[in-house]
Amino acid sequence: MKLGIVGLPNVGKSTLFNSLTKAGAESANYPFCTIDPNVGIVAVPDERLDKLTEMYNSAKTTPAVIEFVDIAGLVKGASKGEGLGNQFLANIREVDAIVHVVRCFEDTNVIHVDGSVDPIRDIETINLELIFSDIEVLDRRIAKTIRGARNDKMLAKELDFQQRIKAHLEDGKLAKTIEVADEDEQAWIEEYNLLTWKPVIFAANVGEEDIADDGASNENVQKVKEYAKDFDAEVFVVCAQIEQELAELDDEEKKMFLEDLGVKESGLDKLIKASYSLLGLISYLTAGETESRAWTIKKGTKAPGAAGKIHSDFERGFIKAEVVSYKDLMDCGSMLAAKEKGLVRQEGKEYVVEDGDVILFKFNV
Ligand code: GDP
Numbered sequence: 001m002k003l004g005i006v007g008l009p010n011v012g013k014s015t016l017f018n019s020l021t022k023a024g025a026e027s028a029n030y031p032f033c034t035i036d037p038n039v040g041i042v043a044v045p046d047e048r049l050d051k052l053t054e055m056y057n058s059a060k061t062t063p064a065v066i067e068f069v070d071i072a073g074l075v076k077g078a079s080k081g082e083g084l085g086n087q088f089l090a091n092i093r094e095v096d097a098i099v100h101v102v103r104c105f106e107d108t109n110v111i112h113v114d115g116s117v118d119p120i121r122d123i124e125t126i127n128l129e130l131i132f133s134d135i136e137v138l139d140r141r142i143a144k145t146i147r148g149a150r151n152d153k154m155l156a157k158e159l160d161f162q163q164r165i166k167a168h169l170e171d172g173k174l175a176k177t178i179e180v181a182d183e184d185e186q187a188w189i190e191e192y193n194l195l196t197w198k199p200v201i202f203a204a205n206v207g208e209e210d211i212a213d214d215g216a217s218n219e220n221v222q223k224v225k226e227y228a229k230d231f232d233a234e235v236f237v238v239c240a241q242i243e244q245e246l247a248e249l250d251d252e253e254k255k256m257f258l259e260d261l262g263v264k265e266s267g268l269d270k271l272i273k274a275s276y277s278l279l280g281l282i283s284y285l286t287a288g289e290t291e292s293r294a295w296t297i298k299k300g301t302k303a304p305g306a307a308g309k310i311h312s313d314f315e316r317g318f319i320k321a322e323v324v325s326y327k328d329l330m331d332c333g334s335m336l337a338a339k340e341k342g343l344v345r346q347e348g349k350e351y352v353v354e355d356g357d358v359i360l361f362k363f364n365v
Helices: 013-028 047-056 082-093 119-148 153-170 183-192 219-229 240-246 251-261 267-278 303-310 312-316 326-332 335-340
Strands: 002-006 034-036 039-043 060-062 065-070 097-103 200-205 234-238 281-286 291-298 318-325 345-347 357-363
Touching: 002 013, 002 082, 013 039, 013 065, 013 240, 013 267, 047 060, 047 281, 047 291, 047 326, 065 267, 082 119, 097 119, 097 267, 119 153, 119 183, 119 219, 153 183, 200 219, 200 267, 219 234, 234 267, 240 251, 240 267, 291 303, 303 312, 303 318, 303 357, 312 318, 312 357, 318 326, 326 335, 326 357
Parallel strands: 002 065, 002 097, 060 291, 097 200, 200 234, 281 357
Antiparallel strands: 034 039, 039 065, 281 291, 318 345, 318 357
8 A cells, every 4th residue: 555745845745754764664663664765664553563462472563554655846837747747747646545745834944836835725736737647647548438439338438427527627626526427437437547536635734833732723724624625635734843853762752752742642643544544444463472463454355355465375265264353352351361251253254354353364275
């Protein structure tokens, strides 16, 4: 799962990206933490995993991870090739969701590319580039579809849909706000992989003084929240500069610093968790002396599919899953006690795995 960080220059993308990967590096202990300077693997914070590690005295703890990509260089005119624009747009096409960083902090030392802090104008500048790029994609699609549409009803229907999306985009609207009429259209729009169809989280980058009340008294943040309502997008308030400082600290120091700031959780932790649920992802857990680990699956995945995340043999030879919910396990204090209380279930192939299930798979090799 991959998330792309976008936004105008100088809004705090790199600062945020660096703190994400730095924080991830320390908690996840991932050797491939920076695959390349713009891609980072980040651990999904999960208290349950820490508790399991304690209960089992596990030698190793492996969290679920998300990949973040810092997509710099999106500027006005990017879709026309300004500043390597097209290359950056191609990078966005590869991600599953977008974190759109918006500058809401005032700081005369940090130049704004358009001369003033105006988050809605900034968002629309970026959106417009994404829309232009999507129109180009549709133009190419339409040119192809049109050839076959005269003799093929299905292609004619698709052509009609493509032209409808194009008109919608030309109105300055995002693909995600179009009404999808039926399953065919749903499948098509998924296939087109349009930039403005991807899920978005706005990260409102505020100054230090605005974190304690979560941006409530920052006018710019309020504007972004109002704006985001129309797309069902979540808005997160972060202070990239503070996150960068937090990323340098160990857990204990971090806790104290957060207390001083008057917040419970770092903005980054909230952002990572939100990204995870935005993508419709959940975690199931495995626990043992060797390793306690969180595994990422899509909501709705059945037991064999979940087993396949560990190893394809587990999926092929799946017999059953021994499942206990994290809460039941903790309430009982041990797996043995949970078994004695009858809280460990034997589940078969049709079982839909839930977030926080602690699972032991039985399989044939
Ligand atoms: P990018 O071009 O979007 O990647 O922006 P950078 O992360 O490089 O940040 C641009 C400048 O803004 C740098 O000088 C940062 O130190 C500064 N900056 C980033 N976040 C904040 C913040 O929350 N508050 C303040 N005052 N400055 C910030």
